[in-house]
Structure formats: structure tokens, C-alpha cells
Amino acid sequence: MASHMKLKKLQEYLDDVDVFENPKVKLEQYPTTPHIAACMLHTIHTRYNDIEDKTILDLGCGCGILCIGAVMLGAKKVIGIDIDDDALEVCRHNIEEFEMENIEVEQHDIQSLDTKVMERLKGNIDSVIMNPPFGTKHNQGIDMTFVRKGLDIASVSVYTLHKTSTREYIEKKAADWGVEMEVLAELKFNIDNTLKFHKKQSVDIEVDFIRFSHKRTK
Numbered sequence: 001m002a003s004h005m006k007l008k009k010l011q012e013y014l015d016d017v018d019v020f021e022n023p024k025v026k027l028e029q030y031p032t033t034p035h036i037a038a039c040m041l042h043t044i045h046t047r048y049n050d051i052e053d054k055t056i057l058d059l060g061c062g063c064g065i066l067c068i069g070a071v072m073l074g075a076k077k078v079i080g081i082d083i084d085d086d087a088l089e090v091c092r093h094n095i096e097e098f099e100m101e102n103i104e105v106e107q108h109d110i111q112s113l114d115t116k117v118m119e120r121l122k123g124n125i126d127s128v129i130m131n132p133p134f135g136t137k138h139n140q141g142i143d144m145t146f147v148r149k150g151l152d153i154a155s156v157s158v159y160t161l162h163k164t165s166t167r168e169y170i171e172k173k174a175a176d177w178g179v180e181m182e183v184l185a186e187l188k189f190n191i192d193n194t195l196k197f198h199k200k201q202s203v204d205i206e207v208d209f210i211r212f213s214h215k216r217t218k
Ligand SMILES: C[S@@+](CC[C@H](N)C(=O)[O-])C[C@H]1O[C@@H](n2cnc3c(N)ncnc32)[C@H](O)[C@@H]1O
Pocket: 027, 028, 029, 030, 031, 032, 059, 060, 061, 062, 063, 064, 065, 066, 081, 082, 083, 084, 087, 108, 109, 110, 111, 130, 131, 132, 133
């Protein structure tokens, strides 16, 4: 596939990615919409050249929409990690449907990634992409655990989504960690009424699309 693919075309392809069959509330299993996934990946590709010919890791890959989109934009290899076997089954099915051979999936809990896995990934991953759990289901702070792991592994950048309401806290964390942080876009994340804790038909959540990167040493 052409790495200069247009945003609209990318979104059209991503419309065909299957989503969670029975999303698990506790694991915050709401998929990134094709529109948001396409916008994220297109920005990472055109503005930062962090996809084409790169090795990418997707933390909490779910059904794999970010993995698949990254390959469409020319990623050399993508590794997806998720804790949930049911999600990974849908992900594997999607990879098969799209006939992509350079995506590998692994089942791990990001909060307790073992050192062997960390050692294997470190130095082999250019950038990390993710839509992590936001930490609103008795798992406060899990989004920043995902970012920390991503930064420990990525040689270049971590691209991620977080609730805009937590921006100040995240800025403080980035300063403490000595990493660069840039809000690339403010998005409205429309979560359909697939998760039972939402009483309204659908809920718009304001979300920041953020790039974290290691400070260059002079
Ligand atoms: C908001 S969903 C995003 C899914 C997918 N990345 C996407 O963009 O559609 C968050 C994902 O994180 C996974 N997850 C939640 N807790 C996890 C953990 N501790 N370790 C690994 N994955 C986890 C969930 O199973 C879910 O697939």
C-alpha cells in the first residue's frame, strides 16, 4: 500500500476493521474510531515521519485498528500487546482479513510487563502508538503507566490519547520525567452506547492527542 495514502482513503479502509464483540467495561474496551485513528496516524506520518519503514509498538492494541493503519502507511513491522484474549482474537482475525504479515500480537499485562519482554523490546522499537485505558474504572493512573512503559521502550516517541481534563497533571508528569510533551490536537471522542455505564445514547469525551519524546542530548 502507498505510504502517501490520503487521509480519507485511510479512514475508508479502517472502516472495515472489526470491533470488540462484548467490550469489557473494566478494561475500558472502546475502540478508536476509524476517523480518529486515521487522523492520528496521518499526523504521525506526515508531520513526524515516524511510521514509514519504522518498527512500531501498540500498547493495549485491542482489535488492532492502529496496528493495521500503521502498516497501511508503510510501517516495517508492528507489535500489538493487549491483556485480553478475546480482543486479541478479533485483532488476529482483522490482521488475517487485511492480509498483513508484518503485525505480531502478544498477550501481556502492561502494568506488569516482565523484564525479559522489556529487554526484548527495548532498542527494537522506534515509536509507540496507543489509545490506553483512561483510568476511570478503579484503575486511576493506568494511562500514565502505559506512557511510562512506552517511553522506556521507544527510541523516539510515544503517541497517545488522554482526557483533556487531566492535561495539567500529565504536563507535570512529563516535566518530572524530563521528556518533551506536545498536544498535537484536541479531539472529541464519541463513545457509543456499547459500554453499559453510559446512560446517554452516546457521550462525547474531550481528548488530547499527545506526543511525548525523549529530549535530545547535545
Ligand atoms: C481504549 S481501548 C483501545 C483499543 C485499541 N487500541 C483501539 O485503538 O481501538 C484500551 C485497550 O487496552 C487494553 N487493556 C486494558 N488494560 C490493560 C492492561 N493492563 N494491559 C494491557 N492491555 C490492557 C484493553 O483490553 C483495550 O483493548
